[in-house]
Amino acid sequence: MNETLTETRTTELDDPSDSVPRIGRTMTRMRMMTGRRLIGRLAIQSVAPDLELSHLDVLDAVRRAQENGEVTVGAIAEMLRIDPSRASRVVSDMVGRNVLRREASQADARRIVVVMTSLGKNLLAEIRAQKLAFVSEVVRDWPQEEIDTFSRLFEKFIGGYEAIFLSRDKDTPG
Structure with missing residues (x-):
């Protein structure tokens, strides 16, 4: 079966008028592979085996949101398109695992913000290292x-x- 798929892909690559449909098919294949979350699973396995993939999503949301200032649970929920109560539960779990911590906002002490701990930063660094190693292997x-x-x-x-x-x-x- 793999030979048939390879032959089909090779034939598709030979037809320049097929470029846009080929991109669409390739995007589907990539989505299927990334949907398996291989890089995230490898990073969790290496750094924090007790975490789940949803924790990585929250960690990445914190990383991206902190570029614009302080990060709240509401901002995390909005970025991930999840219910604020779900975001709060995941953040609480991650605080309990020492991946994130809550602290008072520097701008408004009445507001609580979410920040990464050293473990959270290490986990992000491992994810990045896994991703770069994976891409490097592909283009080797x-x-x-x-x-x-x-x-x-x-x-x-x-x-x-x-x-x-x-x-x-x-x-x-x-």
């Missing part, structure tokens, strides 16, 4: 010029994808 035999070209085009593609998604997403605050 590629000429540097192809890697450079692919990186620019992939970034351009994802930027366009995000822009279209955000312009059409009814749930995104505008």
Whole structure:
């Protein structure tokens, strides 16, 4: 069966008029692979085996949200599109596991914010290391010029994808 799939993909690659449909099919294959969350599972296994993938989602949301200032449970819930009570439960669990901690806001001491602990930062670093190792292995035999070209085009593609998604997403605050 793998030979048949390989032959089909090779044939598809030979037809330049098939480029846009080929991108769509390739995106589906990538979604299926990333849906298995291999990189996240490897990072958890290496650094904090008792965590779950939902913890990584929250940790990544904290990382992204802190670029814009202090992070609240409400901001996490909004970013992950989950109920605030669910976000609060996950954050509480992560505080109990010493991945996150709560502290008073520097801007308004009445407000509680969420920050990463050293363990949380180590976990993010491990996720990044796993991701880079994985990508490096994929492109190991590629000429540097192809890697450079692919990186620019992939970034351009994802930027366009995000822009279209955000312009059409009814749930995104505008």
